[in-house]
Amino acid sequence: MVRAPDCLIVGGGIIGCTLALRLRQRGLSVTVLERERIGAEASSAAAGILSPQLEVDAPGPLLDLALRARTGYPSFVAELEAASGQSIGFASSGLIALCSSDAAAATLATRAEWQRSLGLRVDTWTSSDLSREEPACAPHRAWYFPDEMQVEPERLMQALGRACVQAGVVFEIAEVRRVVCEREVAIGVELDRQLRTAGAIVVATGSWSSQLAAGGVVVEPVHGQLVELRSGSRPLRHVVVSGGGYIVPRSDGRVVIGATEERTGFAKAVTAQGVESLLARALAICPALAEAKFERAWSGLRPFSPSGRPAIGPTAINRLFVAAGHHRNGILLAPATADLLVPSILGDPPEPLLQAFLPSFALRQDQKAQDER
Ligand SMILES: Cc1cc2nc3c(=O)[nH]c(=O)nc-3n(C[C@H](O)[C@H](O)[C@H](O)COP(=O)(O)OP(=O)(O)OC[C@H]3O[C@@H](n4cnc5c(N)ncnc54)[C@H](O)[C@@H]3O)c2cc1C
Incomplete structure (x- = not known):
């Protein structure tokens, strides 16, 4: 019998793994369910440009999040390089x-x-x-x-995987079929013929997030x-x-x-x-x-994400969270996304910036975009 972790994260890309690392560092037991391997999809495919100033088109919450991410990136890199003992190709050459x-x-x-x-x-x-x-x-x-920077995503994902394992994050290769809910509360996820329960569930399956997030996001x-x-x-x-x-x-x-x-x-x-x-x-x-x-x-x-911003935070279903829709900037935004989401999962007061990224906001924007078409 597998003991239910405090948090199950579905998706072993940069968003799921960075969140897993941060939650584990706050003392939670964390399992990442990934259907293929760590960094199998967009997170290893990316070019690795860290560019809030060219990627964000106007002042606002997305720029605030992206600049915060860029400011914190050198220490994120140092943390991963120390944990893995390998360079991840970071350069702040502009x-x-x-x-x-x-x-x-x-x-x-x-x-x-x-x-x-x-x-x-x-x-x-x-x-x-x-x-x-x-x-x-x-x-x-x-x-x-x-002030713009770059990193090598493939190496970053290898180092992040190692940092997670060292911190005690558990990885399992498994494809999640659906999130299982009882009376508007997420209690676990369904694998092939198995229910896996957890205290909280996070959908971080990149481009596949709409399939699992039960109406929580459009990606x-x-x-x-x-x-x-x-x-x-x-x-x-x-x-x-x-x-x-x-x-x-x-x-x-x-x-x-x-x-x-x-x-x-x-x-x-x-x-x-x-x-x-x-x-x-x-x-x-x-x-x-x-x-x-x-x-x-x-x-x-x-x-x-058609709303123009990633969806980060709790969904309408209790204990079900989402971190998805980072489009062209997920490598940049991953550490800042994790920092924004951790308090909600721990039950601490959220930062005001989270408000602009809540899945409910994204859904309203998607609806507006559809109505305008
Ligand atoms: C060509 C390209 C260039 C890019 N360049 C940059 C760049 O220069 N800078 C930048 O910041 N960003 C860049 N990006 C964007 C960045 O790569 C993404 O925003 C980021 O990787 C998204 O991370 P993720 O963890 O959400 O998704 P992913 O990395 O796609 O991870 C999702 C994971 O979920 C797993 N999964 C899916 N469904 C299931 C399931 N049912 N059960 C279990 N596991 C499942 C997948 O196997 C996958 O590993 C680029 C992307 C591309 C494609």
Whole structure:
């Protein structure tokens, strides 16, 4: 007979595992149920850009959460590297956004203006500033965001898995069929032919969260393909973004190029057209990459929330919680998401910021979006 844990987390991606670590550190017994392996889906597929300033389009709760996440990231990285004894490829080298057209330049100028008014750092670069800082980039005017960072998600997930195991989180490979409720209270989850009970249940199944959260959230998959090249010397020092695409240089000469955005349901095919468009975009940004070696291509499903924000917090069903819908920014937002959700699960007073991410808010926004269609 397996003793019921205080908390069962469904989904072993970055959101489920970071939450598991934090809950365990607060003394709860925690089991993560993952159908495949830790980091099997989006969390290992991601490029690893940590970019509140380019990813969030306006001041508000999402920017507050993203900036909080970025501020705390270096210590999250240090914690995981200490626990795992391995580097997770963290770099705080900043991000360059190229002005690929007059329209892009105008949008970036507006972004820089409101961000500066909030005290965030953004520098304007001429074409010669760019050539001096990144000689391999094709000439462009650009904006430089010096505080943006990057990490290697695959390594992060390995380190996070180890940190969880060391802390005493239990992992089980199992596919959850449904959440089992009795009179509006979640009492456990159903596996193949087994009921597993727990004090609290958290659905953190990324793009698959709508299937389990019993009306608690709407999450849709957005397919993204990526390519990795290897260059003899390090061609770029910063993350470079242009026209919706990006190049992320790793410290050892690898370069990640991303990413497509496709609504193809749960299909995850890497296509000739996808790879071709990524390579074309990358060579336009950095022509020197034409000589780089093709290493691999892969893809993942971003958990997109139509409300524009992740859903974090208790659902309408007692003892059932959700942490899902982090779309393009789950690597960045994971530690801040866990910090926001832990008090609710412990029964402590929630932070005011949680209010803006409650699943009930997300559902209202989704309904509004549907009504407007
Ligand atoms: C191409 C691409 C590029 C990205 N780039 C970035 C980036 O640069 N920066 C950034 O911050 N974010 C990025 N992201 C987004 C980020 O990867 C996601 O937001 C984040 O990984 C979501 O984490 P998750 O734990 O919610 O989901 P996932 O990592 O998808 O984990 C969900 C887990 O649940 C498991 N599961 C599903 N159903 C069940 C079930 N019934 N029972 C048991 N287990 C189940 C799955 O196997 C999976 O392991 C990118 C994503 C993609 C696809």
